[in-house]
Amino acid sequence: MSDSTKEIPAAPSDFIRDIVAKHVAEKKYPHIHTRFPPEPNGYLHIGHAKSICLNFGIAREFGGICNLRMDDTNPTKEDVEYVDSIRADVNWLIAGWADKNLGLNNSKPFYASDYFDQIYEFAIALIKKGKAFVCDLSPDETDEYRRQGKASPFRDRSVEENLDLFARMKAGEFPDGKRSLRAKIQPDSPNIWLRDPLIYRIKHAEHHQTGAKWCIYPMYDFAHCLSDYIEGITHSICTLEFEVHRPLYDWILESLDLPRALPKQYEFARLALGYTVMSKRKLMQLVNEKLVTGWDDPRMPTISGIRRRGVTPEALRNFAYNIGITKYNGITDVAVLEHAIREDLNKRALRRLAVLRPLKIVIANFPEGKIEELDAVNNPEDENAGKRKIPFSRELFIERDDFQEIPPPKFFRLKPGGEVRLKYAYIIKCDEVVKDASGKIVELRCTADLDSKSGGATAGRKVKGTIHWVSAKHAIDVEVRLYDRLFTVPEPDADGDFKKFLNPHSLEVITAKLEPSLKDAKSNERYQFERLAYFALDKDSSPEKIIFNRTITLKDAWAKEAQKI
């Protein structure tokens, strides 16, 4: 099987795609048009990635377009910093996959705020139809009336008075909260969102896009369906909590007697992932309280954090594909994400030798000063990745974990008197354990079977274990950041304070010994330090100070076995 056919999974199927496919078959719309509408009030997280993959995936599979739209109707919570991060994250996730299906407005995202003039006109049209009114009730009174299903006493104002008052709201004559524009639907509807919902509120606040132009802003329910209509969206896909809003979405559009086909809203379950939190509020808390280094901290479930950690967009997309789309609110096992990451990295990562926690060994029968250049395979999964040379000498470092003075059963690494193969090099035997005054092992004296090198006379000799190593005088000392799960429990936000479940060991910074070729590591490459984990250069890495992030460990069957003992 060729790689290209292997890498493109069969088009996924789910209840939303089934609906779209049916509409395509019926030729219900000239073309399919979706949208991804984040509010720029925080960074995108992996839950948004699910939505991006759904919306752009549909556009891609059905030859349509997916608009990137900032849902920016609440200026007091939003910021351009977030606009910029959202653009970067979306572009990164869809690059080379659905970038041709990305709908932009003069190479910029769409903004709901671009439509404020039109939305205002739609509000006036609604007033003229007698379907909206200006209400003088205070916020508290409004709540109370709606709870009781009671009509506002201002419900029956004349169209003229409503028009006048709404114009004066816009002109800035009233303070925040003094009046609002409400849809006139049904004060005692069983659906709260049909109980004459607010569609415009007064907010004397500058907007990051429209500046000081407005002091009234449309509510989500009013702006969203109209933005969809204005952009010609056919399928407006959102998460389950908007399900109860759907009748309002339809009511607004139908009440306006619009000439073109109306968009329809469909809802799916948002992603919940084990061992993390997903709400923007909680993520913001972690950032503000400096419990992480920022929105793009590699431990964060944000797209920027995941990217910085070293995960590729392909892995994230495969994950999104694997979890499916339903209306069931479940919690996805992180193992599914981790599997998608490992599967992707296994195919692409360049293999390298690196020792995280060094233990010095001396090969007594290897001449002092002699250096051998050994051939090493860059990627056994990809022949085209070629080979490289790694230096071998008398003094080496091996992983401390790879030696046990008193080995447990089934330990087939190095032990006193035991043999092990040094990857790409010789079979060695441990002759002597050297300790310091405190009893700590500081060095191992070994001898090598000098014929056992690859291609040598005894190269075929079987020993149970193979371990990695670096040449002591050639290895480079590099900062390596070892990341682990941010939380210690599968559902940190199940109840109470999620912060008490923060994993104190979610980051460990060490100086590791790497094979010299890693001096030239590239930020767009992925590396596997053999037998350990996958790594990528951190965004703060420079030639002067190289920094590696551990993206994810290799599966470790020995750790599991050792636990049983």
Add this chain to the structure above:
RNA sequence: UGCCCGAUGGUGUAACGGUAGCACAGCAGACUCUGAAUCUGUUUGUCAUGGUUCAAAUCCAUGUCGGGCAGCCA
């Protein structure tokens, strides 16, 4: 409390009235110059009770459990 939505192995998902399948995880084994990868085998499931039907995970009713909404947030 009212309204809305949902329920298939441990987890996530498929089966669209006709053989309950897939992935992850788990377990056992093979292979291995990565205890990785790969390969083989395997444990575990239709929320409950009624009804419709030759036939129900699927349709209907009731119940149970879970989620959402009840901001001038989105």
